Amino acid sequence: MSYLVLARKYRPQTFDELIAQKHITETLKNAIKTDHIAQAFLFTGPRGVGKTSMARILAKGFNCKDGPTITPCNKCKNCVEITNSTSVDVIEIDGASHTSVEDIRRLQNELMYPPQSSKYKIYIIDEVHMLSKNAFNALLKTLEEPPENVKFIFATTEPHKVIPTITSRCQRYDFHRISIQEIINQIRTIIPNEHLKFEDSAIFLIAKKADGSLRDALSLMDQILSLGKKKITKADILQVFGIVDIDFYNTLTTDIIENNDKAIIDNFHNILKEGNDINEITAGFIEYLRNILMLKIGIVLEEVPPDNIKSISELSKNFTEENLLYSITILIDAKEKLKTSTQPVLHLETTLLKLTKLKSLVQIDKLEENLQVVKEKHAVYSDSITSKPTKYQTDILEKKQLIEQKDKIKPVVKEKKASKLTFTDFKITEELLTKEWEALKEKVSKEMPVSAVHLANIKLKSINNNFLHFSTSSKLAYQTLSDIAERLSRIFTEHFGARIKVNFKLTKTESKKFIHNPTFEDIQRESPKLAKMINIIDGYIISQKRE
Ligand SMILES: [Zn+2]
Structure with a gap:
């Protein structure tokens, strides 16, 4: 049997021959x-x-x-x-x-x-x-x-x-796993001895598939040599080992970004016809997206050839980290389900099409804002209920807190800047505030996109020595804005170049007006687009659960 031939032939015999x-x-x-x-x-x-x-x-x-x-x-x-x-x-x-x-x-x-x-x-x-x-x-x-x-x-x-x-x-x-580069080097020393020619990309694919084991690399080569060819190409390797080419993933990802549903399905069917395994395709795509994610967060990808890095870093511009995490999660989930699915092809088809909604996922913050607005329009804020948020509210709050924690990194510097401002005798008036309101809202939106939406639900009650008192009948708006009152004050201060403080009051008068939580039909009526999105992303972002 040829299986052990190369591994035995090139078994290291001295300490110095033992690589890695x-x-x-x-x-x-x-x-x-x-x-x-x-x-x-x-x-x-x-x-x-x-x-x-x-x-x-x-x-x-x-x-x-x-x-x-x-x-x-x-x-x-x-x-x-x-x-x-x-x-x-x-x-x-x-x-x-x-x-x-x-x-x-x-x-x-x-x-x-x-x-x-x-x-x-x-x-x-x-x-x-x-x-x-x-x-x-x-x-x-x-x-x-x-x-x-x-x-x-x-x-x-x-x-x-x-x-x-x-x-x-x-x-x-x-003992360590042997790096792809070390395996490549070892294969390169063997090739001339065996009077063979290998395309560089073919060597890379073997080294990658060997997954850290030199012995596996050599037995993979044994398998390739049994083809009896003198020159081994990348296509040979792809075919013999059923490896899905990165070109497929590049194309697939581009089509997903461009919502090119037909091309996605066509390419997927083609690669299946070529004999590739659906599980391998899925696993490969997960790894591919993982690489994009790693690249995005600044991890050096040693196990990806430079050519591929160029192509995926180009594509990575179309994704946010959140985006990629969701996509990977969806695919991992699909991979699990493929194991037991009686219709694996259909299963992966729908998963891939789901990924075309990635662009909508980019709008996740917007989606949440919309959800909150709808929610607030219908919320029951009788005191007995508000003390215990629903699962749905909790999800939003947690998300919001996360985003705001992230925002907290910035203010230190900015606050120092603000204190350097020279304070004049400037007095803010209702007219001035109204005039600047849109600009202010925009500034808040930039810094705290989720919280900013609540500015739509407040009313100016009074102004006292540059101290702005707002009121709101929405408990959620009240809580959210009170939490960020200091930061809002800072934004207002910077905007007007004078020390300004804001504060919020919850007005009780309207709080018992609302009678029910929004049903899916409510959301559909208020925001058909949002309802559609909830349908599409079901389970991945926020699902409103009602008994
Ligand atoms: Zn001896």
């Missing part, structure tokens, strides 16, 4: 150089990152005729036998298939005998976490009083499953 785990090779080399060699080692890390290779190289370092050495010769009998897995003194045990107490007893008995032709007897136990509890206990006894010329090298992908009493007796080394 420099932090470990350096420490081990130092330990050997300074003769601080532990009795037991625990190698942890994902699969295919070099744990077993490192164990064998370390064994050679111990048992090479020149050993202990950091540069095993790879020529002496001991080295060659370790390379070929035929050394009687280096015993490799697969934890997954040797889990019985019997196995460990045998191991314990064997330990009594000294190494036959090397300095050390070395036990390499792979997937050590798979050992049974009894086997673990037996092993522990050995570890407590190990014969001097015995070494243990344990490897595991799941260190948390290794019992602490074992872990504590080992020197632990954590």
Whole structure:
């Protein structure tokens, strides 16, 4: 079988050949150089990152005729036998298939005998976490009083499953995932040896699909080589591994931004026809949008080729962070549902079309404002009810508080600026306020878009020494505006260049007028567009729940 060919052929044989785990090779080399060699080692890390290779190289370092050495010769009998897995003194045990107490007893008995032709007897136990509890206990006894010329090298992908009493007796080394760039470099060194040609983008796709495992990368290459082609293209890789090309996602995203429903569905059907898996398509799109989000919040994307970064950063301008979060949430949700859906294609079609409403999602603050206005028009504000907000009100309030917290970062500087203003004998009048009202509202809207909507529901009651007293019959407006009274005062102060204060009163006269909460029909009548949106975004932003 070709499966292991490349991985075996290019298995590293010296510390320096082992890529990407420099932090470990350096420490081990130092330990050997300074003769601080532990009795037991625990190698942890994902699969295919070099744990077993490192164990064998370390064994050679111990048992090479020149050993202990950091540069095993790879020529002496001991080295060659370790390379070929035929050394009687280096015993490799697969934890997954040797889990019985019997196995460990045998191991314990064997330990009594000294190494036959090397300095050390070395036990390499792979997937050590798979050992049974009894086997673990037996092993522990050995570890407590190990014969001097015995070494243990344990490897595991799941260190948390290794019992602490074992872990504590080992020197632990954590192996890293291998970066895409390191895998690419490794593939590049192999290609000329194999007299092959690969398109750069083909190499990248293999490295990415290998997901941090060099061994996986090499077996993916084995699969590609079985095609028998001399020049491997990106298209080959896409086809053999069923990878969805980023071009598809670029086009899909552009069509979503442009509300191009027909193109979305056409492209989706085409890519399905090409044999791509619907789950892969969904997962790929989630990753794609995630990358856009990361780019937007300033994370460096090392695992995306520069060409792709250019295209997605261009597209990212069409999204807000909120936008992307919602889209990703919708897709993750869809991905879950695909697992059990009897009509997966239909399911993803509707999900993709849902995403075309992204632009409406941009208007989320507006949407909430509208909701509040409608809500207030119908709200029951009898005292008994207002003390306990409905779920719907809570959602809005929380959202509003979040936005305002975010706003709070700014005022410090601005307030300092305001205090520098020279205050004159300026006296504000009702006429002046009316004249400037629109401009003021705009300024407030800019800073506090959600709260600003309440300015529509207030009345000027009196002015006293530049102290503006407003009243409102809406409890929500009263609460919201009272909370931001200081900030409003600051905005007014800056606007007029004179110290101005605002304050709000709740008038009780109208508070019992309203009789019911808005039904969906009310919202439909008040704002058909909003009702439509509620239909579309159902469940993702605010849902009004009524018993
Ligand atoms: Zn040697």
